[in-house]
Amino acid sequence: xxxxxxxxxxxxxxxxxxxxxxxxxxxxxxxxxxxxxxxxxxxxxxxxxxxxxxxxxxxxxxxxxxxxxxxxxxxxxxxxxxxxxxxxxxxxxxxxxxxxxxxxxxxxxxxxxxxxxxxxxxxxxxxxxxxxxxxxxxxxxxxxxxxxxxxxxxxxxxxxxxxxxxxxxxxxxxxxxxxxxxxxxxxxxxxxxxxxxxxxxxxxxxxxxxxxxxxxxxxxxxxxxxxxxxxxxxxxxxxxxxxxxxxxxxxx
Amino acid sequence: xxxxxxxxxxxxxxxxxxxxxxxxxxxxxxxxxxxxxxxxxxxxxxxxxxxxxxxxxxxxxxxxxxxxxxxxxxxxxxxxxxxxxxxxxxxxxxxxxxxxxxxxxxxxxxxxxxxxxxxxxxxxxxxxxxxxxxxxxxxxxxxxxxxxxxxxxxxxxxxxxxxxxxxxxxxxxxxxxxxxxxxxxxxxxxxxxxxxxxxxxxxxxxxxxxxxxxxxxxxxxxxxxxxxxxxxxxxxxxxxxxxxxxxxxxxxxxxx
Numbered sequence: 001x002x003x004x005x006x007x008x009x010x011x012x013x014x015x016x017x018x019x020x021x022x023x024x025x026x027x028x029x030x031x032x033x034x035x036x037x038x039x040x041x042x043x044x045x046x047x048x049x050x051x052x053x054x055x056x057x058x059x060x061x062x063x064x065x066x067x068x069x070x071x072x073x074x075x076x077x078x079x080x081x082x083x084x085x086x087x088x089x090x091x092x093x094x095x096x097x098x099x100x101x102x103x104x105x106x107x108x109x110x111x112x113x114x115x116x117x118x119x120x121x122x123x124x125x126x127x128x129x130x131x132x133x134x135x136x137x138x139x140x141x142x143x144x145x146x147x148x149x150x151x152x153x154x155x156x157x158x159x160x161x162x163x164x165x166x167x168x169x170x171x172x173x174x175x176x177x178x179x180x181x182x183x184x185x186x187x188x189x190x191x192x193x194x195x196x197x198x199x200x201x202x203x204x205x206x207x208x209x210x211x212x213x214x215x216x217x218x219x220x221x222x223x224x225x226x227x228x229x230x231x232x233x234x235x236x237x238x239x240x241x242x243x244x245x246x247x248x249x250x251x252x
Numbered sequence: 253x254x255x256x257x258x259x260x261x262x263x264x265x266x267x268x269x270x271x272x273x274x275x276x277x278x279x280x281x282x283x284x285x286x287x288x289x290x291x292x293x294x295x296x297x298x299x300x301x302x303x304x305x306x307x308x309x310x311x312x313x314x315x316x317x318x319x320x321x322x323x324x325x326x327x328x329x330x331x332x333x334x335x336x337x338x339x340x341x342x343x344x345x346x347x348x349x350x351x352x353x354x355x356x357x358x359x360x361x362x363x364x365x366x367x368x369x370x371x372x373x374x375x376x377x378x379x380x381x382x383x384x385x386x387x388x389x390x391x392x393x394x395x396x397x398x399x400x401x402x403x404x405x406x407x408x409x410x411x412x413x414x415x416x417x418x419x420x421x422x423x424x425x426x427x428x429x430x431x432x433x434x435x436x437x438x439x440x441x442x443x444x445x446x447x448x449x450x451x452x453x454x455x456x457x458x459x460x461x462x463x464x465x466x467x468x469x470x471x472x473x474x475x476x477x478x479x480x481x482x483x484x485x486x487x488x489x490x491x492x493x494x495x496x497x498x499x500x501x502x503x504x505x506x507x508x
Contacts, residue, residue, distance in 0.1 A: 148334050149340060151326075151338070152334060154308075156399075170340070170342040173342065248341075
């Protein structure tokens with residue numbers, strides 16, 4: 001990042017904080033309804049000090065990781081079968097497109113009935129919200145593999161699971177990564193949404209507690225954390241993975 | 253001994269709403285250790301013939317016999333070298349070369365012994381740890397040939413592997429391939445549209461007609477190796493083949 005760009009960003013965020021502080025100071029609304037950035041910071045400090053924030057982050061991340069892992073494993077399997085078997089694509093494929101249009105939150109009532117207020121229910125919502133994005137990206141990736149790669153591999157004796165793990169998956173990897181990235185975005189939204197509705201531990205639960213106790217600075221503090229984790233995972237995990245794959249594949 | 257025998261191969265190209273007869277009953281016998289070059293007008297189905305021999309496509313009629321048994325599937329005893337190499341961009345050169353060995357379940361120390369030999373033969377040792385996008389087209393084709401040879405196939409099926417090369421690289425590889433053939437005694441079927449290339453490489457040059465293609469002529473080339481493109485003694489054979497080929501190319505142009 002160039003110095004110029006960094007400076008621009010710093011000025012922008014400082015300006016936002018300044019405007020926020022000014023609006024809070026103007027006392028249009030009572031402080032409990034519209035806290036200042038300083039109060040939000042303090043709340044973050046309390047949460048960090050008593051450990052509740054880290055416990056919330058840990059709980060949400062664990063659910064996210066399990067849910068996303070299920071989504072990735074299932075989505076890759078489904079996507080590969082759809083891409084390689086016309087009948088699977090014509091039948092399950094059409095259903096996948098339909099299911100993809102259901103917001104993950106819409107699975108919550110079903111999850112509550114099936115799993116009760118439990119980790120399993122939240123993980124279910126997280127996984128099912130993410131799986132179809134992984135499926136569709138995997139499908140597209142495998143469909144776009146240069147057919148010569150597959151023929152050459154089959155010619156050299158590859159079939160079945162070897163063909164899948166040694167050729168189809170690595171050849172489609174740039175697409176798989178966009179699938180993971182989309183899947184992660186859906187999973188993150190899904191896990192927070194589900195936690196709000198399940199009201200059972202995690203960052204979403206902390207949001208709910210903030211609402212119930214009308215502690216607006218806690219609500220905003222948790223939202224800042226959710227955003228921060230989003231930026232961090234995107235930048236640290238997916239950008240790096242993408243860069244590595246792009247240069248490995250000679251795409252830049 | 254006959255290694256590959258094509259018996260009355262008929263193949264159609266399937267387009268959206270019509271079929272085009274590409275191969276109209278190809279009959280061809282290829283002896284073990286032969287270096288057969290197939291030339292023909294573009295689009296006559298010579299690459300398709302190779303793909304059928306590799307078991308990557310099935311003919312509508314006829315059979316290809318490999319060691320007197322009909323080819324029903326693809327397999328590492330008949331290895332194809334594709335026009336663009338079809339190297340795997342996610343693997344280093346050495347892993348590309350060892351791919352088939354890995355599939356065959358050969359342990360890694362044995363794999364590296366075998367691959368080392370062919371990396372040496374194709375002068376690739378320096379590039380063993382490169383990725384394929386870092387290689388020139390000529391280098392890529394060397395890797396493709398090495399990847400085929402490690403499997404010790406009975407037959408190498410080469411589909412215009414040098415078509416995309418510049419003249420200097422091609423002449424180098426034409427000599428190298430002759431040396432490889434002499435060293436390994438492989439049966440090679442080599443498809444090209446370049447008559448000079450065919451005459452330099454082949455023990456036999458087979459001319460396909462315009463589609464639906466049949467074998468029009470087989471010309472034996474019996475000169476010491478390594479032969480070079482500029483060898484004057486090859487010129488009569490070249491002209492003999494061109495004389496067979498030109499009317500077919502003309503038919504092809506007229507049918508467009």
